[in-house]
Amino acid sequence: MPVVEMRDVRKEYAGVDALAGLDLRVEQGEIVAMLGPNGAGKTTTFELLLGLVRPTGGTVEVLGRRPGGGVRARVGAMLQSAGLPEQVTVRELVRLVGRSYPRALDADDVLERTALSQRAARTVTTLSGGERQRLLLAMALVGAPELLLLDEPTAAMDVVSRRAFWEQARASVEEGATILFATHDLAEASAVADRILVIAGGRLVADTTADALTHHGDDDLEEVFLALTAETSSAFDKGDD
Amino acid sequence: MTMLRPDQRPAPDVRREPRRNGGVLGLLAMTAATQVRSGLRSVEFAVGAIAIPVLLYAMFGLPNASTELPGGTRVGLAMLVSMSAYGVVSLAIFAFGEDVAKDRGRGWIRTLRATPYPTWVYLAAKAVSAVVHAALIVVVMFAVAATAGGVSLDPGRWVALAAVMIAGVLAFSTLGFAIAFVARPRAAAVIANLIFLPLAFASGFFIPMGELPDVLQDIARYLPTFHFGRLAYGVVMPASDVEYWTGAASGPVLVHLAWVLVPALVLGAVALVAARREAVTRRG
Numbered sequence: 001m002p003v004v005e006m007r008d009v010r011k012e013y014a015g016v017d018a019l020a021g022l023d024l025r026v027e028q029g030e031i032v033a034m035l036g037p038n039g040a041g042k043t044t045t046f047e048l049l050l051g052l053v054r055p056t057g058g059t060v061e062v063l064g065r066r067p068g069g070g071v072r073a074r075v076g077a078m079l080q081s082a083g084l085p086e087q088v089t090v091r092e093l094v095r096l097v098g099r100s101y102p103r104a105l106d107a108d109d110v111l112e113r114t115a116l117s118q119r120a121a122r123t124v125t126t127l128s129g130g131e132r133q134r135l136l137l138a139m140a141l142v143g144a145p146e147l148l149l150l151d152e153p154t155a156a157m158d159v160v161s162r163r164a165f166w167e168q169a170r171a172s173v174e175e176g177a178t179i180l181f182a183t184h185d186l187a188e189a190s191a192v193a194d195r196i197l198v199i200a201g202g203r204l205v206a207d208t209t210a211d212a213l214t215h216h217g218d219d220d221l222e223e224v225f226l227a228l229t230a231e232t233s234s235a236f237d238k239g240d241d
Numbered sequence: 242m243t244m245l246r247p248d249q250r251p252a253p254d255v256r257r258e259p260r261r262n263g264g265v266l267g268l269l270a271m272t273a274a275t276q277v278r279s280g281l282r283s284v285e286f287a288v289g290a291i292a293i294p295v296l297l298y299a300m301f302g303l304p305n306a307s308t309e310l311p312g313g314t315r316v317g318l319a320m321l322v323s324m325s326a327y328g329v330v331s332l333a334i335f336a337f338g339e340d341v342a343k344d345r346g347r348g349w350i351r352t353l354r355a356t357p358y359p360t361w362v363y364l365a366a367k368a369v370s371a372v373v374h375a376a377l378i379v380v381v382m383f384a385v386a387a388t389a390g391g392v393s394l395d396p397g398r399w400v401a402l403a404a405v406m407i408a409g410v411l412a413f414s415t416l417g418f419a420i421a422f423v424a425r426p427r428a429a430a431v432i433a434n435l436i437f438l439p440l441a442f443a444s445g446f447f448i449p450m451g452e453l454p455d456v457l458q459d460i461a462r463y464l465p466t467f468h469f470g471r472l473a474y475g476v477v478m479p480a481s482d483v484e485y486w487t488g489a490a491s492g493p494v495l496v497h498l499a500w501v502l503v504p505a506l507v508l509g510a511v512a513l514v515a516a517r518r519e520a521v522t523r524r525g
Contacts, residue, residue: 139352
């Protein structure tokens with residue numbers, strides 16, 4: 001049974017198709033990267049998988065069930081638009097989110113894993129951009145999820161933080177989790193993911209590996225990506241998704 | 242990007258075994274405790290919710306504290322009721338209206354919705370933490386009134402007045418929720434001020450109703466805050482002094498109660514509909 005399955009999914013916002021028949025499938029234990037220009041439908045895909053919005057058409061299944069409701073207890077997520085309350089400490093937030101799951105990891109252990117132990121007693125307002133992202137990862141990990149949905153998770157991170165981030169994400173996969181993440185960083189997708197999905201114009205235009213995409217390194221990944229997405233979308237035409 | 246080889250990665254340890262959590266009441270208690278601590282860390286709370294009512298009491302209540310109304314009530318006590326009511330209504334409107342709108346605007350409520358965390362627990366915890374904060378405001382106000390204003394009451398009266406004030410924060414919380422979910426997040430603070438300040442002024446929280454223009458006295462009879470004040474004054478003042486202080490004849494307690502509770506229920510329904518509409522339709 002796939003962990004994530006979307007069949008012919010369409011999502012329309014005020015007459016604009018954010019997704020126009022998206023098909024994708026993620027198997028257990030995979031790390032899958034989702035690439036696409038702004039407006040391609042990446043964030044909409046994550047929102048559908050989390051049950052935050054409903055599809056206009058098609059079928060969405062997460063861990064064999066409709067998204068949202070009880071299945072959220074088995075999913076950890078980092079949203080691109082994630083917000084945090086201001087005067088709450090890092091430890092309080094991780095404990096609070098962990099407490100909402102039926103089973104949770106020890107908050108201090110998760111903070112250690114995400115290199116936030118030194119910041120545990122600090123309030124969110126004092127964190128740097130990278131620390132904030134690590135806190136969001138800690139909140140995604142604390143419920144021991146079977147599926148991690150990460151929307152541009154390393155956007156504000158430096159190289160060291162980014163590497164540490166993916167080490168922890170990898171550790172979760174070794175413990176049985178599956179990861180679907182969106183990124184604009186082609187090198188990151190190539191280095192981290194088992195499989196790369198390229199979406200443009202609300203459709204899947206490639207489902208492959210970085211190696212196959214570049215013909216074993218003969219082609220430039222960025223050029224391949226631009227060629228794949230050029231026909232179906234324009235970042236300036238459609239704006240952010 | 243270079244990844245660590247499997248043999249370089251940290252080995253899973255026994256602490257990574259997840260532990261089973263308790264029920265939703267435990268989550269509610271933890272959330273409320275977190276929100277109480279969060280409020281106490283905030284300078285805005287200390288100044289806006291506690292210092293301002295105390296300051297207003299010092300300005301408007303203490304200079305005439307020992308003056309007596311015709312029925313024997315000291316002005317210090319009447320102003321204590323007024324400023325405590327000001328404090329708890331302010332807390333209700335701003336803690337629920339402005340703070341929830343901020344959480345909504347910055348995406349915290351949406352972040353929670355991506356977890357198993359029930360949104361109603363967040364809102365219920367806001368109510369619990371507001372009760373705790375209201376109790377703090379009331380205790381500080383009572384302490385100032387008793388020490389600096391010479392206000393003296395039977396223990397039962399202190400408790401009854403505190404109970405009315407704390408019930409008030411819950412009653413007016415639905416107005417805050419309605420502001421939080423109906424207004425755009427950035428506009429919520431302005432709207433909360435636009436609603437709260439005229440309500441407080443026209444309900445006689447700053448100066449006695451009898452000293453307000455007739456037109457405001459007429460309008461006040463239709464304001465839930467005015468009727469909340471009437472209920473609170475009635476707990477510690479004789480009816481004749483309540484009438485003197487508020488410039489209006491006393492009505493049955495049930496009528497005042499209805500003027501407070503019916504708008505609270507209507508606004509609660511409005512807030513629920515708006516919150517539900519946002520949960521279903523909002524994008525991004």
